[in-house]
Amino acid sequence: MSASTDVTATAAPAAAAAPATARRRAHAAAGPLAVAPLLIVVAVAFGIPALAMLGGAFTTTDNGPGTAVHYTTGNLTASLQGAYLTALLGSVKLSLTAALISTVAGLLLAQAVVTSRYAVLRHAVLSASGVLANFGGVPLAFAFVATLGNAGVLTQHLGLDKAGWSLYSFWGLVLVYLYFLVPLMVLTVIPSLDGLRAQWREAAQNNGATTWQYWRHVALPVLAPSLLGGFVLLFGSAFAAYATARAMVGASVPLITLQIANALNGNVFAGQGNVGLAMSLDMVVVAGLVMAVYIPLQRRSARWLV
Amino acid sequence: MARLIPSIPSIPSRRPRFGRGAVLAVSAAYFAVPLLAAVVYTVDDPVKGVTLSAYTGILGAGGFLPALLLSLELAAATIAVVLLILVPAAIAVRLGGSRLRAAVEVVCTLPLVVPPIALAAGLTTVLKWGPEYLARTPFFQTIVALQNPGFPVVLVLAYVVMSLPLAYRALDAGLRTLDVPTLMEAALNNGAGRIRAVTGVILPNLRGALLNAVFLTLALVLGEYTVASILGFQPFTVWIVNGSASAQGPVTIAVSVLSLLLTWALLLVLSASGGRRHTSAPASRNTKGTT
Numbered sequence: 194m195s196a197s198t199d200v201t202a203t204a205a206p207a208a209a210a211a212p213a214t215a216r217r218r219a220h221a222a223a224g225p226l227a228v229a230p231l232l233i234v235v236a237v238a239f240g241i242p243a244l245a246m247l248g249g250a251f252t253t254t255d256n257g258p259g260t261a262v263h264y265t266t267g268n269l270t271a272s273l274q275g276a277y278l279t280a281l282l283g284s285v286k287l288s289l290t291a292a293l294i295s296t297v298a299g300l301l302l303a304q305a306v307v308t309s310r311y312a313v314l315r316h317a318v319l320s321a322s323g324v325l326a327n328f329g330g331v332p333l334a335f336a337f338v339a340t341l342g343n344a345g346v347l348t349q350h351l352g353l354d355k356a357g358w359s360l361y362s363f364w365g366l367v368l369v370y371l372y373f374l375v376p377l378m379v380l381t382v383i384p385s386l387d388g389l390r391a392q393w394r395e396a397a398q399n400n401g402a403t404t405w406q407y408w409r410h411v412a413l414p415v416l417a418p419s420l421l422g423g424f425v426l427l428f429g430s431a432f433a434a435y436a437t438a439r440a441m442v443g444a445s446v447p448l449i450t451l452q453i454a455n456a457l458n459g460n461v462f463a464g465q466g467n468v469g470l471a472m473s474l475d476m477v478v479v480a481g482l483v484m485a486v487y488i489p490l491q492r493r494s495a496r497w498l499v
Numbered sequence: 500m501a502r503l504i505p506s507i508p509s510i511p512s513r514r515p516r517f518g519r520g521a522v523l524a525v526s527a528a529y530f531a532v533p534l535l536a537a538v539v540y541t542v543d544d545p546v547k548g549v550t551l552s553a554y555t556g557i558l559g560a561g562g563f564l565p566a567l568l569l570s571l572e573l574a575a576a577t578i579a580v581v582l583l584i585l586v587p588a589a590i591a592v593r594l595g596g597s598r599l600r601a602a603v604e605v606v607c608t609l610p611l612v613v614p615p616i617a618l619a620a621g622l623t624t625v626l627k628w629g630p631e632y633l634a635r636t637p638f639f640q641t642i643v644a645l646q647n648p649g650f651p652v653v654l655v656l657a658y659v660v661m662s663l664p665l666a667y668r669a670l671d672a673g674l675r676t677l678d679v680p681t682l683m684e685a686a687l688n689n690g691a692g693r694i695r696a697v698t699g700v701i702l703p704n705l706r707g708a709l710l711n712a713v714f715l716t717l718a719l720v721l722g723e724y725t726v727a728s729i730l731g732f733q734p735f736t737v738w739i740v741n742g743s744a745s746a747q748g749p750v751t752i753a754v755s756v757l758s759l760l761l762t763w764a765l766l767l768v769l770s771a772s773g774g775r776r777h778t779s780a781p782a783s784r785n786t787k788g789t790t
């Protein structure tokens with residue numbers, strides 16, 4: 194703080210003589226100082242745990258705690274075998290399914306809102322989407338349990354249990370995930386739909402195109418980067434979700450997040466103490482791929498839809 | 500040509516209008532039914548008929564108030580730290596060069612690459628160093644203090660990291676609508692100090708964006724379960740899950756319904772008050788923005 198007042202004190206007289214250079218100098222001096230607290234906090238609270246996870250994934254103390262640590266790729270190998278591999282694939286399958294359905298449903302809902310004449314509807318859906326996409330987790334899982342669980346209101350009144358329905362299954366989880374994924378897709382795709390120019394549609398119609406042809410050859414290609422980016426974002430979101438699954442299904446659906454939690458609680462085979470960290474590293478790799486695809490796509494969609 | 504013109508409007512307007520209604524109806528049902536059914540579940544007792552005992556039983560349920568208080572304290576601390584470190588950085592980015600901007604954006608995007616459960620895994624590893632390696636050093640006391648069950652600072656650190664991507668986008672979207680260099684220069688030329696220029700000129704213009712960042716952080720902390728449960732603390736969400744395991748049935752659902760409704764109400768107030776200028780207000784994950 195004292196350093197920043199110093200900067201002001203020296204900058205003030207100079208500003209009278211040469212305002213532009215003084216301003217630039219003052220800003221340049223203040224920049225790193227203002228950013229420093231952020232960098233320090235992130236280095237401590239994020240950097241150290243991330244490095245600890247990375248290091249732990251490649252080391253083992255398999256002769257018991259306190260013995261010498263040595264390097265190994267055994268944790269990573271173990272994390273890609275047996276029940277752990279099943280869980281990883283289960284997470285990927287669940288996330289792909291939920292993201293695909295949400296992308297289609299989100300696009301339909303967003304298009305219905307964008308083409309509506311009622312500004313109120315648009316405002317309401319945008320606000321609701323912002324809220325629903327950001328807050329769910331445990332309370333949401335329990336709301337679904339009360340609705341469609343074994344003793345749930347709809348299950349009882351409609352006799353769904355006799356029809357073979359179970360919320361604590363793959364499709365049950367997909368249904369719950371849609372509750373926060375569809376709003377996220379609506380938020381992602383509405384700016385792009387707004388960017389579709391009316392002239393493009395008119396041009397297509399003047400050339401005799403049907404609605405289907407317009408979507409197939411004009412709208413969807415223009416929207417493709419934004420849709421794909423949204424899909425990838427939803428995938429990442431579903432892949433990282435833990436609370437919903439933990440509160441709802443316990444362990445009846447194999448998911449990597451549930452396996453990591455299990456391993457961290459000490460439920461592992463002897464000598465695989467760090468397999469939870471190796472699975473975490475697997476997740477980081479997947480999430481890193483997601484971001485590596487998402488960010489360029491987001492830039493690309495910005496090029497067409499200004 | 501003349502015959503073509505009347506037929507043009509009829510192509511898009513007929514089928515989609517029916518489709519639009521159907522899409523909206525199905526969506527409304529999907530999003531409303533679980534909440535309504537959960538409310539019915541809590542008030543409908545098979546023996547006594549309609550009763551509010553699930554809601555009146557909340558306060559009496561063991562551990563409810565301490566858990567809620569812990570969540571609120573964690574939220575307040577997280578919000579304070581996030582604003583303290585992020586506001587100066589976000590303003591400096593607007594004043595400074597592109598290298599500074601790139602650095603801050605990378606730092607605020609990195610947490611998205613590490614899912615909460617992976618962060619929790621890393622944190623448990625670090626906390627285990629305490630007894631294993633650091634027992635005779637001053638660091639040991641620090642590690643113990645971080646995990647004080649009354650107020651686990653380690654959770655605040657984790658939540659700060661997890662809020663950064665959301666909060667930074669919210670602040671940056673607000674700052675983008677201001678001409679920060681000109682405002683700062685005007686304040687400095689009028690004799691204000693640097694701190695006063697920020698608090699007196701920039702921050703009042705940022706009220707919407709600040710509110711946005713605060714509410715997103717609040718929602719994140721109140722709803723967070725993963726890190727808290729892995730590290731073994733018991734804020735609100737963890738209490739709900741543990742409560743359902745110990746068969747508090749309708750009370751658990753009642754608490755869930757209340758917390759959903761309250762948080763949604765908070766967030767709606769936010770998007771109604773602060774978000775008017777940028778319609779995608781709480782949608783801070785959407786990097787494109789509409790402004």
